[in-house]
Amino acid sequence: MKDEIAGSNVKKTILVIEDEIPLLKAIGDKLERSGFQIVSARTVKQALGMLEDIGNIDIIWLDHYLLGKEDGLDFVSEIKNHDRWKHIPVFVVSNTASLDKVQSYIRLGANKFYTKANYRLDKIIEDIRECLEKKENN
Amino acid sequence: MKKQNLDNSYSRDYNATARKHLVKSKVIPYAVLVGGVVLSILEWQIAQRIDGIFSEAVFPYSFLILGLSVTMMVVGLLFFYIKSYDWAVTIADANTRKINENMQELDKKVKIIEEKNRNLEKAKKTMMRLMQDISVEKNKIEEEKVKSEALLESIGDGMIATDKDEIIQVVNKAAEITLGCDSRELIGKSFPETITVEDVEGKVLLKEELPVTKAMSTRQKITSSLTNSLFFVRNNKTKFPAYVVTTPVILKENMSGAIMVFRDISREWDIDRSKTEFVSLASHQLRTPLSTVGWYAEMLLAGDAGSLSVEQEDYVKEIYNGNQRMVELVNSLLNISRMELGNLAIESEATDFIYISKSVIKEMLPTIKKKKIKMTEKYGKDIHPINADTKLVRNIFQNLLNNAIKYTPEKGKIDIEITQKDPDIVIRVSDNGYGIPEHQKDKIFTKLFRADNAKEKETEGTGLGLYIVKLIVDAAKGKIWFESEENKGTTFYVAIPLSGMAKKKGTKSLVG
Numbered sequence A: 001m002k003d004e005i006a007g008s009n010v011k012k013t014i015l016v017i018e019d020e021i022p023l024l025k026a027i028g029d030k031l032e033r034s035g036f037q038i039v040s041a042r043t044v045k046q047a048l049g050m051l052e053d054i055g056n057i058d059i060i061w062l063d064h065y066l067l068g069k070e071d072g073l074d075f076v077s078e079i080k081n082h083d084r085w086k087h088i089p090v091f092v093v094s095n096t097a098s099l100d101k102v103q104s105y106i107r108l109g110a111n112k113f114y115t116k117a118n119y120r121l122d123k124i125i126e127d128i129r130e131c132l133e134k135k136e137n138n
Numbered sequence B: 001m002k003k004q005n006l007d008n009s010y011s012r013d014y015n016a017t018a019r020k021h022l023v024k025s026k027v028i029p030y031a032v033l034v035g036g037v038v039l040s041i042l043e044w045q046i047a048q049r050i051d052g053i054f055s056e057a058v059f060p061y062s063f064l065i066l067g068l069s070v071t072m073m074v075v076g077l078l079f080f081y082i083k084s085y086d087w088a089v090t091i092a093d094a095n096t097r098k099i100n101e102n103m104q105e106l107d108k109k110v111k112i113i114e115e116k117n118r119n120l121e122k123a124k125k126t127m128m129r130l131m132q133d134i135s136v137e138k139n140k141i142e143e144e145k146v147k148s149e150a151l152l153e154s155i156g157d158g159m160i161a162t163d164k165d166e167i168i169q170v171v172n173k174a175a176e177i178t179l180g181c182d183s184r185e186l187i188g189k190s191f192p193e194t195i196t197v198e199d200v201e202g203k204v205l206l207k208e209e210l211p212v213t214k215a216m217s218t219r220q221k222i223t224s225s226l227t228n229s230l231f232f233v234r235n236n237k238t239k240f241p242a243y244v245v246t247t248p249v250i251l252k253e254n255m256s257g258a259i260m261v262f263r264d265i266s267r268e269w270d271i272d273r274s275k276t277e278f279v280s281l282a283s284h285q286l287r288t289p290l291s292t293v294g295w296y297a298e299m300l301l302a303g304d305a306g307s308l309s310v311e312q313e314d315y316v317k318e319i320y321n322g323n324q325r326m327v328e329l330v331n332s333l334l335n336i337s338r339m340e341l342g343n344l345a346i347e348s349e350a351t352d353f354i355y356i357s358k359s360v361i362k363e364m365l366p367t368i369k370k371k372k373i374k375m376t377e378k379y380g381k382d383i384h385p386i387n388a389d390t391k392l393v394r395n396i397f398q399n400l401l402n403n404a405i406k407y408t409p410e411k412g413k414i415d416i417e418i419t420q421k422d423p424d425i426v427i428r429v430s431d432n433g434y435g436i437p438e439h440q441k442d443k444i445f446t447k448l449f450r451a452d453n454a455k456e457k458e459t460e461g462t463g464l465g466l467y468i469v470k471l472i473v474d475a476a477k478g479k480i481w482f483e484s485e486e487n488k489g490t491t492f493y494v495a496i497p498l499s500g501m502a503k504k505k506g507t508k509s510l511v512g
Helices: A021-033 A044-053 A072-080 A099-108 A121-137 B002-049 B053-154 B173-179 B211-218 B266-301 B310-341 B353-363 B365-370 B390-406 B438-443 B452-457 B465-475
Strands: A013-017 A037-041 A059-062 A090-094 A112-115 B158-163 B168-171 B196-198 B230-233 B239-251 B254-264 B349-351 B374-379 B386-388 B413-421 B424-431 B479-485 B489-497
Touching: A013 A021, A013 A044, A021 A037, A021 A121, A021 B266, A037 A044, A044 A072, A059 A072, A059 A121, A072 A090, A072 A099, A090 A099, A090 A121, A099 A112, A112 A121, A121 B266, B002 B053, B053 B173, B158 B173, B173 B254, B211 B239, B211 B254, B239 B266, B266 B310, B310 B465, B349 B390, B353 B365, B353 B374, B353 B390, B353 B413, B353 B424, B386 B390, B390 B413, B390 B424, B390 B465, B390 B489, B465 B479, B465 B489
Parallel strands: A013 A037, A013 A059, A059 A090, A090 A112, B374 B413
Antiparallel strands: B158 B168, B158 B254, B196 B230, B230 B239, B239 B254, B349 B386, B413 B424, B424 B489, B479 B489
16 A cells, blocks of 8 residues: 555556456456556456446556457457547557557557566556556646 | 393494404305315316327326315315304304303392392381381370370369460369369460459459569569468459469570469468467467466565565565566567468668667666676677667577576676678677587577586576577578687677668567
């Protein structure tokens, strides 16, 4: 509970979309420790439901491969079509290796793409914080 | 002609000889005989008229005359027969001689004819043999033709041959089957007008882009590639990817036509796609548990689950490090599979080698400091950015520097130098570490190879780093080499052409 988002007293809410439960738990724990409020989903449908139900998602942590038929790319194209959600920053954290997919995400408007196994949790969270600060200052 | 001559000369000679002998054999004896007869008649007449006085005185003379006339008659007769005989013999001789001569002539002529006959026979025999040889050769050619046709019909690849005006001349069975049409629909027709070819993106090729046209206009063999396949469109509008090799046919410097050999590679495409998908899936499946272990170890070490005892921290560090090695291995294997499958995309942008070198050193600073290694950097003044793939260049620096650090003991020394040596830019990384054993130098760039001393001194290492660097350097059309002495140190050199790396369309990029 040590970290507070600079320039704001309100905890930021992050939507974590990840299908692997152990990973979801690790991500969730670390984010909470870092001062975030998290909500999670394991399918695109669930994630969209979360967005609907919860008014103020500040940032999205998205995996590519999810449960169900739709994947992360479908989710991103969906939210970019909604005025309410298209400005929410999207951080894609996935183990998929294909250049095509990375390029597709970037083209659709995702902010950054991380290959899970190559990055420490604290590093990704640091970047997320930076991104939110920048947004705050704009 | 000759026969006549023979007759003429024969009769001519005969006349000459005959005349001679006529005089000798007929005239003289006749004359003598007649003379004798006349004399005896005369004598008889004289004896009858002379009576008296003269008869006794004349008696010896009349006896003489009588004797003479008888002798003349006898001689004449003898002469007659002998000479006649003689003459006959002479004539016969002459005739015989003539006949002999003629016989000899005939003989000679017969011999000549016989000789000619023999020659004709020989010639005839030779002709016969020649005819036989020709027949044998003809059969051989027939056989070869049949064989060739059979071969052509049985080869699995489709073959279409055109003349220099791109009119289709030959279509083999495999071509018919692959294209799904009859050869009669194609032979005699113009290639550009009958066969539709598309590129990977589905765009129909223009006449000048068709393999047959290109092969003839460039006078070179044109080959399609797996990633850059051509697609043939069948009459029923279905299409298939094909591996196509087109060769121009040049006879004595003149363009005679082109031969296009093609093969449906739908299966290879499927295999490639499933390989790619497999690699993708495998990497994803492997990385998920690696992420799990890595993140939880990270959190433990950060104290997120409570503080750890010294020993606990040590143990968790080992878990974390082991995990990191696996992550590196998976990344390396993925990169290698991409390079080997030819799927690696090569970007080409202005790349600052000096910037990358500094950045990589910074990245590895913690380890450098920990091992108390003295780093020196030397950068040429004339180095400017060249067109290359930044990620690939970074990978080169990372691998070389990582090796230098790993295989140099504490308090060791590492130099990095970048110079321009036309036509290349040269990177040099030197260390004074363990070196590479002489007998293992030839394997240093092979996959998964680690030298004995490396394995002994440093347990970490995939044996893939230099293999990857070599793949990158080869793709960039550069060179890599090294000098090393065991326990003295190693220097690696990488030369990349200043002209840079050609951009290559691919589906994957490097990871890690």
